[in-house]
Every structure is written in structure tokens, then in C-alpha cells.
Amino acid sequence: MSKYILLSGGAGFVGRWLFEKLSNDGYKVVVIDNLSNGNMTNIISGTEFYQIDISIENSLNELPNYEFDCVIHLAAQASNAISFLDPMLDLQANQISTYNLLNFCRNRNIKRIIYSSSMSAYGQPLELPTPENNQMLPDSFYAVHKLAGEHYCRIFQKEYGVDFTIFRFYTVYGHGQNLANVNQGLLSIYLSYIFNKQPIVVKGSKDRVRDLIHVSDVVNAISMSLNSEVAKNKTYNLGSGESHTIEELINMITNEFGYTTGKYPVIYENGTPGDPFQTKADISKISKELNWKPQISVIDGIKLTIKSYNSK
């Protein structure tokens, strides 16, 4: 018998690829999204889809009474920068939504949730590469609300028996990010400037360092955790462990478009608040416990992403 999964944020970037992977693996996936940043073009025809704003209490009651084996919670306002422009929206979209979804699990007797947290929850990490037990000192409203979601998972497990797996995503990239949202993403932001034939506007120093992970590696890790007993009630970094400066990344991208290094115009502006200077995941825990390893190097992933945009 197929297993039922409820996927929140399934009209978004990661959700779209995760839906495809899980459906191919034989799961029945029901998608919810409020389409605030997602798009109906990401919903494959025939998908059971509900346009629901999870931040509204009881909004999930309209879902049919299926016996969901697991909830995968990707829905979020996913930008540090936007969380400073509208902290209340971020509180609702991230913290309150996660609480509501956990409460739904409790009320419907759903035994498992997979929660997409963020490396932002570390703030500027004290240790690099950063292990999961690094001190949590979130520096943005987004990061605080993501971290609160982790604590809700822990409380709902302890008090109501809802098992969790938490993934702290690093900077995820790949084909299908919302190019119209220049406050969210990294590769997608730089690509949107190039596609519009404009100088790349970089917020913050070119010396910042980022751990980037291709979306297919993220999707694989989530799918591997689904049937894993070991992953129950665990928190994992989900990065590549490979990091590059912003300048290196811009060179990789612009070279791919045929520009000699340094020839594409780039404008550096002040950074966004709460942006950590350096990120690099310690992925030894997830590699050991889930037997997962990233399959796509950053340079290959950038090439692949640009190729998929150019072939559309």
C-alpha cells in the first residue's frame, strides 16, 4: 500500500523537486501551499493540491481525513532580508505555521514530521565547518523563527509523541527558484540580473563564504530519511561541505556565460542584516547516519542549472 505524505510548500522551489522524487518513489503526495512565493506552474497536473495559508489557525481542517504517514514541512517565508522588512509576516509564515502544522499532526495522530530549518539558525557560527551542536545565536527574525520551529518539534515529540527529523539547509540552488524574487536565493538572484542584462547587484562583501548545495542532493537526503529509524528525532546539517567566496561564485557563473573573469559588471552594496559572513557545514553526522553524500559539486551544479535555464 502506498504511503501518504503531506507536503507543505510544494509549489515552491525545493517542494517542486521533492514532489517529483517522492511521487516517482511511489508515495501519494498531497500538496499544500498559499502561493505567496510558490507558483501553480510547479504543481504537476493531477496533483491533489490545497491552497491553504498554514499560518491561519484551523486552516488545515479542510484537508481530507487521510492517514498521513508523514508531514514534510517546507512552507516558509524563506528570506532573511524580507524578515527585516516584515518581521510579523515572518513570524506568521514561519513560527506560527510550524506550530499549527505540528498541532495538526497531534490532532490527526500523524507520527512523523520532517522540518526544513536553516543554517541561519546558527547566526555567525563559532566553529567552521559547523557541527550540529554549535551554539545557536540567530541574527535575523527569520533565523529566530526557524529555530523556534525546531524547539516546537522537540516539544511536540516529548509531550505528544510526534517524531521529527530536522534538516538545517545551507544555501540551496538549482533550476526553478523564483527568479522574480531578488531577496531570496543566491545563484537565482545573480542569474536574474544576467538574464535581464543588468549588472549583478551583490549585497555584502565579495569575500563572504557560502556553502552551496544542489537541490537534487537536498531532495535525496529527505527521501533517504523517510524510512530511517536512525533519523528519528535527529537534527542534521544539509550542506555540501564545499564552500566558496562570493567572488569565486560570480566568476564561475559569469564564465559559464562566456565572460572572462572580472569582465561582467558587478555592483557591491551594503550587506543585509543578519547575514553570516561565512558558512560551511560539517556533514559528518548525516554522512555517517544516513549514508548520504552530496553527488553534485558546486561547479557542476552551476553548469547544470544554467544549462537547464538556457534549454527552456
Ligand SMILES: NC(=O)c1ccc[n+]([C@@H]2O[C@H](COP(=O)([O-])OP(=O)(O)OC[C@H]3O[C@@H](n4cnc5c(N)ncnc54)[C@H](O)[C@@H]3O)[C@@H](O)[C@H]2O)c1
Ligand atoms: N532555498 C534555500 O536556500 C534554503 C535555505 C535554508 C532553508 N530553506 C528552507 O527550505 C524551505 C523551502 O525553501 P524554498 O527555497 O523552496 O522556498 P520557496 O519560497 O520556493 O518555497 C516555500 C513555499 O512556501 C509557501 N508558503 C509560504 N508561506 C506559507 C504559508 N503561510 N502557508 C502555506 N504556504 C506558504 C510559498 O508560497 C512557497 O511556495 C523553507 O522552509 C526555507 O526556509 C531554504
